[in-house]
Amino acid sequence: MLLSYLKIAWKVLMRRKFFAVINLFGVSFTLMILLVVMAMFDHLVGPGTPIKRVDRLLFVNVIRHQRQDDHGWMNMPASIHFVDDYVRKMKTPELVGICTGVVNATAFTKSKLLPLDVAYTDGNLWRIMDFDFLGGRAFTGAEVQQAQPVCVINEATARAYFGSSAVVGRTIEIDLKRYRVAGVVRNVSAARVYAYADVWLPYTLSADYYKDNRLNGVFLPVLLAPSAAAVPAVREEYRQMMRRVEIPNPKEVKAVYSYADPMLAGITRGLLNYQDQTVDDDNLDVFYAIVSGLALLFMLLPALNLVNLNVTRILERSGEIGVRKAFGATGGNLVGQFLVENVVLALVGGLLGLALAAGALALVNEAHPVAYAHFTLSWSVFGWGMLLTLVFGLMSGVYPAWKMSRLNPVAALRGGGGEQK
């Protein structure tokens, strides 16, 4: 029966080419946009070099200070005092590393000025993340402790500054300071904020590296859980740890809040929980609800268009519906047939949408909107795309299919569209 349904689905699609093109355009264009957005989202928070073990990582974005007397909030990354005396003393993480956001720096080549983004890290970060080394190595914990002037640079910087990527052991001068190149890594997308830089230096060389009792600084702790299953335990230990944190200036600060979150949860907490930061809620559920709602809304318009066209088309096919009913088709048979037809149409549209999305991403990659970012359609995006296509096919098919199954066979055979009583 399915083969027969598929056969007629294809014939119906080919019978009205203009109608098919309009429908396919609606489906494929909608899916193309959704797939491009999903590919970008996947690039931002999904696993990928160098943040491959994203399911085991927790990030501490900010220490939030609630000021006394409702004087508002002060939100900054962590100080080295907070990292050393609290985070690094945690028991459950396998590794604790730190990094900073990038700061601007300048190097001079023979012919031109080379603007660079510099980040500071410790030795552990290189073990937590999986950078793709083209040559050399990362700097070690000992080199960091001794504040040695070493660095790791990306391929683009190596080529721009030295004209080659085989530059391990050579010296680069940045902001009038000289560093020995310990390693060269493949370029990291600027969308991966915890890992991106042109040049990485030991954090002990940072101007912000000083120890006092302040909790705020510039450092972003990154915690590697021993397994994905251990992530909740690490989060919980971090919560417990925060209860023990001593507030250095209690006259000014009423309380401090900080959370160790998986990458996406960290973003959603920052985006959706800004009103009441005292509540420990990463709003991941709200985020998924909003995103699903928006995606459904986005699909609704072309789906409604398809519903409308499908309902109109039922009248054209009333004779067929009448005959099928006369020869024993039940309402369920007809609903099944029409849904198969619609899902076939949607799947063809989905495959076109995938091809269009691949083309659109190639154009986006060509335009380099984000430094070193290369957006691709992963298998997970492909799977989601196919799922969305199915949802789309069902969304636009259920009502017309139900309507079709309700047609009065006598009226249908006469070419009318009366419903069964």
Add this chain to the structure above:
Amino acid sequence: MSLASVSQVRPLPDAATAPAILKLTDIEKIYQTKTIETVALNRVNLTIGKGEFVSIMGPSGCGKSTLLSIIGLLDEPTSGTVEIDGRPVAAYSDRELAALRNQKIGFVFQSYHLINDLSVLDNVELPLLYRSGVGGKERQQRALAALDKVGLSARTNHFPSQLSGGQRQRVAIARALAGGPELILADEPTGNLDSVMGEEIMDLLLTLNREDGVTIVMVTHDEHQAQKTERVIRFFDGSQVS
């Protein structure tokens, strides 16, 4: 089987003694709108024996097609009972009625109602598509046998648009036969055909009735064709007049 073999007939069933395949008792069909009430069928009583070939005649709008829809379980009477093989169908669910139509009844329509997107073979397989336990191979074999019976074995892969009117009606008859029904309901089967093709189709129906014992109820305007059947029932203004 060729049409020439019409002469090899079995004895005609005696309408009075043959067991009834269909019995209608006090059937009324009234179409009600806000302002008008139209009586399409008025207290119709009718018994059709197994193996009979019955014609229903009458002017346009007299209720012939409505009666055929009710006999075919496509429409419900406003009042009265329909019995198939001695069992009243009023209590049947939509699903049970669909199964009964599928197994017992074959339809032939004036305008053929073939599905243009499907090949001749696929069209003829249609009734078997909705029958559980019939696989693809058996479906094809039975459809081919039905096409053989109507003399269209050579047209299995053609599409309806590639056939003449007479050939299309033969395909429609093969479709009605494919499911092995006991009752064929034909709504003006020769109405869209010229006289030569009409005769061919009529001969085919007569052969099916006489050789295979299929009960046929045919609505027609054509007195000449009606006279070839065993019994002619006449309607006027929704009432049976003979």
